[in-house]
Amino acid sequence: MELTVTKDATCTFCGCVCDDIELHSDGTKITNTKAACVLGKSWFLNHTAERLYPDALIDGKEATVDEAVEAAAEYLYLAHLPLVYGLSNITCEAQRESVALAELIGGVVDSHTSL
Amino acid sequence: MGGKVSCTLGEVKNRADLIVYWGGNPAECHPRHFTKYSLMPKGRFVPNGRKDRTMILVDIRETASAKAADIFLQVRPAKDFEMITVLRALIKEQPVDTKLVAETGLTLEELTDFAQRLKKAKFGVFFFGMGLSMTRGKHMNSAALLTLAAELNAFTKFVAMPMRGHGNVTGGDVIMRWTTGYPFGVNLARGYPRFNPGEYSTIDLLIRGDTDAVLVLGADPGATMPQPAIDHMVRVPTIVLDPKVTHTSKIARVHITTAVTGISAPGTAYRMDEIPLPLKPPLKSPYPTDEEVIRRIYQAVAKKPPLMPPVRPKVPRV
Numbered sequence A: 001m002e003l004t005v006t007k008d009a010t011c012t013f014c015g016c017v018c019d020d021i022e023l024h025s026d027g028t029k030i031t032n033t034k035a036a037c038v039l040g041k042s043w044f045l046n047h048t049a050e051r052l053y054p055d056a057l058i059d060g061k062e063a064t065v066d067e068a069v070e071a072a073a074e075y076l077y078l079a080h081l082p083l084v085y086g087l088s089n090i091t092c093e094a095q096r097e098s099v100a101l102a103e104l105i106g107g108v109v110d111s112h113t114s115l
Numbered sequence B: 001m002g003g004k005v006s007c008t009l010g011e012v013k014n015r016a017d018l019i020v021y022w023g024g025n026p027a028e029c030h031p032r033h034f035t036k037y038s039l040m041p042k043g044r045f046v047p048n049g050r051k052d053r054t055m056i057l058v059d060i061r062e063t064a065s066a067k068a069a070d071i072f073l074q075v076r077p078a079k080d081f082e083m084i085t086v087l088r089a090l091i092k093e094q095p096v097d098t099k100l101v102a103e104t105g106l107t108l109e110e111l112t113d114f115a116q117r118l119k120k121a122k123f124g125v126f127f128f129g130m131g132l133s134m135t136r137g138k139h140m141n142s143a144a145l146l147t148l149a150a151e152l153n154a155f156t157k158f159v160a161m162p163m164r165g166h167g168n169v170t171g172g173d174v175i176m177r178w179t180t181g182y183p184f185g186v187n188l189a190r191g192y193p194r195f196n197p198g199e200y201s202t203i204d205l206l207i208r209g210d211t212d213a214v215l216v217l218g219a220d221p222g223a224t225m226p227q228p229a230i231d232h233m234v235r236v237p238t239i240v241l242d243p244k245v246t247h248t249s250k251i252a253r254v255h256i257t258t259a260v261t262g263i264s265a266p267g268t269a270y271r272m273d274e275i276p277l278p279l280k281p282p283l284k285s286p287y288p289t290d291e292e293v294i295r296r297i298y299q300a301v302a303k304k305p306p307l308m309p310p311v312r313p314k315v316p317r318v
């Protein structure tokens, strides 16, 4: 596998969001990190691009993303007061989409901050 | 937390000569905070780095961070609010009740010295952690510390900043603020945003059983929330988007695997001082990103008949 080097990568493991990390990767795994602390290093080394989990599950059974998206949409559509919760380990772009979805389904949107 | 007296970490690096960590353990939870932003770097107005700065740690026990501190003040558990109140009085040279001082577990001399140092700093900063904001008093503690920081500006320049934890929690606050006007716990059921912590916060909605479907993203409440809240997530349809099959996925009706933020999903994340930074994912995921999946759910819902009946045509004027 070809080794790629990503300079000035950003670590999102803690609120420091260090943006000076160097990452070496072989296409499926990150093999080495520079400048990251112990927490950041284990965060980067522990994630791979392998397919370790099924694409989607419905009631515990494997399903396609299309089916799961339809099922999710149906549940949220039918609910009187759906709740959209979390938003911590996702990008700002995904957070913005989540707020839009909460508005469309007439629900509550909330994050870790409320705990 | 709009309206707080704060600054960027770049300003801390270049200006701060008094650094106070309150109820947090950066040495273990934010390992590069000292070296990258607060204590060690040489800055424009603190050319000698660590030598030009004083670090005070306030906590209920001596954590690993105490080693880096010049002064460690051990406050009695759950007495932070009292301690801040005494400090607010001391900086204004008001008399304080000795009984109240004794309750904090610190002596009047220690607190007077602390107050003097706060006032004498050229540029001071409070970094406060969950030891302050998640213990007895909760957001009232944070509010008291932010008030103290604001009041210190009568004497010098002083700011306060929460030490935010995992991932992009700061981004969550910022995004909800600019889209809805409120930072968290926003109810959009009436078509406009309403904010009422305690009523629309997740724990309360779940424990009271007020919600009848839950979409969980970038979190694993099934592992951390109190049992009655988890029970309710089992009772109603729960949908999880996560790079892993989590505890919550196991009790959910629907789970969708997504790419990992910053590792195989691109986008933006906010640093604790509300500076947005671009992510540079080195890997390509076989899974779609959260952003993509949410947008697809949105489109699937949008295709269904609207929840509200259409507005009746205007009655023509005669």
Ligand code: SF4
Pocket (backbone or CB within 6 Å): A011, A012, A013, A014, A015, A016, A017, A018, A035, A036, A037, A038, A039, A040, A041, B030, B031, B032, B033
């Ligand atoms: S490298 Fe360490 S200090 Fe920096 S963001 Fe990652 S976990 Fe936090």
